[in-house]
Structure formats: structure tokens, C-alpha cells
Amino acid sequence: MKNVRLISTNSHATHNQHALVAVYRFQLTLTAPLQLAHGELSSRHGLLLQFRSHHNDHTQSRWGEASPLPGFSEESLVDTEQALAQWLTGERSFAQLPASLQFAFDMATQPLPCAVNLPASAKLITTSEQPAALPAMAKLKVGSRNVDDDIQRFNDLSKQYPNTRWRLDCNQQWHLQDAQRFAAAVDLARIEFIEEPCQTLAETQALAALGVPVALDETLQSSIYQPTFFAGLTALVCKPMLMGAVSRLQVLTEFARQHQLSVVISGSFESNIGYDYLTRLAAQFAPDVAPGLDTINRLSCDLLTPRLPYTSLPCLTIDQLECVWSARDCAND
Ligand SMILES: O=C(O)CCC(=O)c1ccccc1C(=O)O
Numbered sequence: 001m002k003n004v005r006l007i008s009t010n011s012h013a014t015h016n017q018h019a020l021v022a023v024y025r026f027q028l029t030l031t032a033p034l035q036l037a038h039g040e041l042s043s044r045h046g047l048l049l050q051f052r053s054h055h056n057d058h059t060q061s062r063w064g065e066a067s068p069l070p071g072f073s074e075e076s077l078v079d080t081e082q083a084l085a086q087w088l089t090g091e092r093s094f095a096q097l098p099a100s101l102q103f104a105f106d107m108a109t110q111p112l113p114c115a116v117n118l119p120a121s122a123k124l125i126t127t128s129e130q131p132a133a134l135p136a137m138a139k140l141k142v143g144s145r146n147v148d149d150d151i152q153r154f155n156d157l158s159k160q161y162p163n164t165r166w167r168l169d170c171n172q173q174w175h176l177q178d179a180q181r182f183a184a185a186v187d188l189a190r191i192e193f194i195e196e197p198c199q200t201l202a203e204t205q206a207l208a209a210l211g212v213p214v215a216l217d218e219t220l221q222s223s224i225y226q227p228t229f230f231a232g233l234t235a236l237v238c239k240p241m242l243m244g245a246v247s248r249l250q251v252l253t254e255f256a257r258q259h260q261l262s263v264v265i266s267g268s269f270e271s272n273i274g275y276d277y278l279t280r281l282a283a284q285f286a287p288d289v290a291p292g293l294d295t296i297n298r299l300s301c302d303l304l305t306p307r308l309p310y311t312s313l314p315c316l317t318i319d320q321l322e323c324v325w326s327a328r329d330c331a332n333d
């Protein structure tokens, strides 16, 4: 990124009439390492982009977050920084930016949706955790090596928490046979949906045709995927950091409305800055559905403004972040 300071960028560095004025790099430790399908993740790295706009005599400054999630985002943080450098020199348009940057740009420059009260997020339970208490909706990771372990774990938990409804997330790990075995051995009435149950979309559709409610997640995050309805499809899990521009979320929300599917706005372990915007997107696009934003509870530190409701977690100020580019540096060159 640093070499872009030498290039005069003023003519290109605006989006939706907002000027990019600074870029900071951040690193946040997770409360515990996350076991993801593609490996272990112990911290989150990303960029904070500061945009400024002028209306009459009034100057407004807003933040965007670009934090690609390793194993899920198509781009790495290095790709993101390179793409931003190319946008600054006019070599790339907004449409050619990776998803996390499109998300950050829109977050800082599109009209800000109001924050309204949302249902509580589904409590996220990863593979070996034993929850102490559960709200009305919980999301359990399944798809361990042995489907019998998944069956036993779900049946134990659902017995232990009789008032909780469940979203199960298999991250495309099961063969159709495994998924059918699971579905036959549990009480489907307790399950809102199984997210990405199978390795292929064809198998997921075959499972759904048997009456098992399914949701799509990974399938949707590709910008080239065109949504198509199938019987048993119940919900779309939308991760704006992976999807990119808000216009993509609008397309999927409209598709969901036409087919009476729920939209679950879900986090990708963003900082509190990205999280605040995701709660606003959830309020705008899916105000009645429990979102998947429990991810914020995995971050052990905040950026710029402490999250709400209040926690005693540390909060890094702007001076504690690494500035990797600023418009002022360009002007001074
Ligand atoms: O959707 C949620 O409730 C939490 C978010 C979540 O599970 C998740 C977060 C980042 C990457 C992948 C996933 C996933 O759904 O598998």
C-alpha cells in the first residue's frame, strides 16, 4: 500500500461523492481460536477506510471495514490492499474490487440504515463447546467426521434446552446419505433449517425434496451465483462482508421475498465497526428474523467506539492503529 502515497490520487479517490481520506490496518485477537472448516483462526486482520463528504458547510466522516475472512472470502488481505491501491490510481473500478472492499465502500458512503431493535442473534455454538444458557434461537455447528456424534450432540442439547429452536450448520460436509441419517434420527420440528447440509447443491436439493428445511450460505456468497428456488429452501444466510456491494443483498432479499424465504444477516467475525453496520443492514433487510451476529462476542477488543451494550473490553483509538495511506500524505508530496 505504501507506494501509493507517491501517486497523486485526488481525482480518483471518491465513491458516491465521498472522498477516501485515510486507510488504517488493524489486528484484533479472538477470545479463543476458531475451528473453521479450513483451519484454525486466532485473530482478525482488516482495513478501516475513512471517507469524508461535504454538504454545504457540514463535513461528515464515516468508516468502512474491509476484513476478508480466511477460508471464506475469495480475496486475502494482501489482495485487498493491492486492489485498493489500484482503485486509487484509477486502474480498477468499484465493480472490479473484491467483496470486502465493496462492502467497506458502501458501508461508508451509502445512506446509513437506522438502528432499530432486532430479535436476539442466534447463539453460535461451535463443535466442542458446552453452552451455559441459550436464548430462543441457537446455531449449532454439525458436520463432524462421524454423523452419529452429530446426532447425539444435537439430541442431548435439544433435550437440555427444550425452549430453544435450532439452526444447524454443516458447512457442506455431509454426503446425502449422512444428511438423511441425521434427519431421520432427530426431531425436525425443533429445527428451523440445516444450513448447507451437503457437499453439492444437487445433494442439498435432494435432501430438501425429502422435507428437510435447508438454508444456503456458502453457495450464495459467490458473486456469479444466480439464486434459483427449490422446494424445501427456507432461508438465505447473507454475509455482507463476503457478498460485497449492498446491491447484491438487495437482489437476494427481493428473491427471498418472492419465494417467502427468511433472510438471515450474518457476521463474518467483523470488528465492532462492521458489526454496528451489519445490525443496521439486518434492521433494514430482515427486521423480524434473528440475525447471525453473535460473532461479535468472539472479538476481545473494540476499535474507535466501544460496542453496545457496554462491555469492559479494551478499545483501540485511531492513534493506536497503523495508518497505511492518507490523502494528506499525497497532498504533501
Ligand atoms: O451465521 C451465524 O450465526 C454466525 C456466523 C457463522 O456461522 C459463520 C461466520 C463466518 C464464516 C462462516 C460462518 C458459517 O455460517 O459457517
Ligand SMILES: [Mg+2]
Residues within 6 Å of the ligand: 169, 171, 195, 196, 217, 218, 237
Ligand atoms: Mg454457514
